[in-house]
Amino acid sequence: MVHEPESRPAPHEGAGPRACYRHPDRPAGVSCTRCDRPVCPDCMVEAPVGHQCPECVREGSRTVRRARTVFGGRPAENTRLVTMVLIGINLAVFLLVQAGGKPLLNDLLLVGRAWSGDGPVGVAEGPGQWYRLLTAVFLHWEITHIGFNMLSLYWLGPQLEASLGRARFLALYLLSGLGGAALSFLLAPPNSASLGASGAIFGLLGATVVMMRRMKYDLRPILILLALNLVFTFTWPNIDWRAHIGGLVTGAVVALGMMHAPRGAARPLVQWGTCAVVLLAIMGTVWAGTVQITG
Incomplete structure (x- = not known):
């Protein structure tokens, strides 16, 4: 039925x-x-x-974690932006100096142990001349010099920028350049001058070694490149080895602090704390060089 x-x-x-x-x-x-x-x-x-x-949307926003690069930076779609900006600044300064000639070059380069009739010349004069520590990092006179440095920056920069994030990469570059300038200022022979991005480039080399070791990559290619650059540093005439070594050590130390910082809330504190300590060390080096010249 x-x-x-x-x-x-x-x-x-x-x-x-x-x-x-x-x-x-x-x-x-x-x-x-x-x-x-x-x-x-x-x-x-x-x-x-x-x-x-609306409540579920707000709850979902609170639980979504922001993406981070492998070493804690904010990821960016364009991982060459800071690198290209730095190259652009170097090129702009190069063209400006070519147009302004030797007087402008002398106003921007890093002067070591130099004296005039009134006293020391350059950074040792005091805070009014400290800008030379930074301007010298972006300063080039010969086209081969800037060409080699910018090719190196173009090759090394993007990988580090992608791994660290823009802010950390920029801090690494600037501190490496300042570290090289500070050691050059401390140890340079009398009446010598230094200029160029080589200290910052060597800092990127040191950071790349630290990064590849941290990521367990094959170190042989970067170590061979570093060794060749060190050979040129100590055998090629008119190269400021002090700036190269100072940048290399500074870049490696900054990279160690950034890439070996523990994960979690403490990581930014360790990373930026390392940068602060390195900056203090650079300032101490400049002070020691000033005392050496004026004392």
């Missing part, structure tokens, strides 16, 4: 449309796909699937 299926009322039959849980006087258009609460068109927020209520 065939039985007719029982007739069941449709959901909410006779009860009218459901009201929005935030606005009881408004009919709900849809239900939240996460909590199933009814929401009106003014409250619904479009989601990848369906719609959500």
Whole structure:
């Protein structure tokens, strides 16, 4: 015998449309796909699937963690931006100095142990001349010099920038350049001058060695490159080995602090604390060089 299926009322039959849980006087258009609460068109927020209520959207935003690079920086779509900006600044300064000639060059380069009739010349004069520690890092006179340095920056920079993030990479570059300039200032022979991005480039080399060791990559290619550069440093005429070694050591120390910092909330503190300690060491080196010249 065939039985007719029982007739069941449709959901909410006779009860009218459901009201929005935030606005009881408004009919709900849809239900939240996460909590199933009814929401009106003014409250619904479009989601990848369906719609959500404002509370679920806020809760989801709190639980989503920001992506980070392997060493804690913020990832960027363009991982060459800082590298290309630094290359652009170096090229702009080069063209400016070519147009301004030797007087402008003399105003920007790093002067070691030099004296005039009135006293020391350059950084040792005091805070008004400390800018030379930085301007010398972006200063080149010969086209072969800037060409080699910028090719090295273009080759080394993007990988470190992608791994560290923009801010940490920029700090690494600038501190390496300043570290090289400070050691050059401390140890340079009398009446000598130094210029060029080589200290910063050697800092990137040192940081690349630390990074590849930290990531357990094959170190042989970068060690061979570093060895060749050190050979040129100590055999090629008119190369400031002090700036190269100072940049190399500074870059390696900064990279150790950044790439071996523990994960979690303490990591930024360790990373930027390392940068602060290195900056203090650079300032101490400049002070020692000044005392040596003026004392």
